[in-house]
Amino acid sequence: GQQVMQIPQYQHVQEGEDFTTYCNSSTTLSNIQWYKQRPGGHPVFLIQLVKSGEVKKQKRLTFQFGEAKKNSSLHITATQTTDVGTYFCAGPPRASNTGKLIFGQGTTLQVKP
Amino acid sequence: DAGVTQSPTHLIKTRGQQVTLRCSPKSGHDTVSWYQQALGQGPQFIFQYYEEEERQRGNFPDRFSGHQFPNYSSELNVNALLLGDSALYLCASDPGQGLGYTFGSGTRLTVV
Numbered sequence: 001g002q003q004v005m006q007i008p009q010y011q012h013v014q015e016g017e018d019f020t021t022y023c024n025s026s027t028t029l030s031n032i033q034w035y036k037q038r039p040g041g042h043p044v045f046l047i048q049l050v051k052s053g054e055v056k057k058q059k060r061l062t063f064q065f066g067e068a069k070k071n072s073s074l075h076i077t078a079t080q081t082t083d084v085g086t087y088f089c090a091g092p093p094r095a096s097n098t099g100k101l102i103f104g105q106g107t108t109l110q111v112k113p
Numbered sequence: 114d115a116g117v118t119q120s121p122t123h124l125i126k127t128r129g130q131q132v133t134l135r136c137s138p139k140s141g142h143d144t145v146s147w148y149q150q151a152l153g154q155g156p157q158f159i160f161q162y163y164e165e166e167e168r169q170r171g172n173f174p175d176r177f178s179g180h181q182f183p184n185y186s187s188e189l190n191v192n193a194l195l196l197g198d199s200a201l202y203l204c205a206s207d208p209g210q211g212l213g214y215t216f217g218s219g220t221r222l223t224v225v
Contacts, residue, residue: 044216103157
């Protein structure tokens with residue numbers, strides 16, 4: 001079945017350093033969504049990308065959707081301690097119109113002050 | 114305030130018992146999805162309810178069942194609990210295209 005993989009699994013950075021997490025799907029995605037889950041919390045929606053090659057920015061966060069719509073990345077510039085958490089990418093199965101999402105296993109970011 | 118309300122927040126059950134988890138979606142959202150999140154993993158889709166019917170189901174055994182009420186609230190039932198059912202159970206409602214899921218705070222189920 002369809003799989004969504006994320007790398008790295010963990011990342012420790014010094015505050016102020018940049019961070020990137022990569023997401024790869026075994027099949028073409030109609031869209032890719034990103035969520036952030038703080039320790040002990042629940043996933044919170046960050047953004048959805050739909051178009052091939054799309055790039056969106058939210059302050060220090062930059063999201064990209066690959067040309068083949070099978071991969072995506074999230075880049076954080078100048079990390080802050082508030083960026084700590086696990087970042088998940090998720091996409092719908094092929095030909096699904098029910099809203100089901102397949103999540104990656106997440107990248108956990110630790111930021112040292 | 115997540116907008117999606119789940120109860121209870123924590124639960125401890127014994128193997129073989131049955132459990133019911135509850136979810137009230139965000140106001141105006143008529144679609145409810147349930148996810149299971151094991152420690153250190155991403156959420157896994159259990160099923161989705163729309164108009165009081167199960168619209169799609171993930172790879173979970175029949176021990177997992179659900180229901181949606183006319184007010185769009187939903188229940189997740191798990192029978193014959195196993196130790197491996199210990200996880201965070203998340204309910205999510207979907208406002209429509211492009212706005213992503215709104216997740217509740219979850220129910221942490223521990224099976225002993």
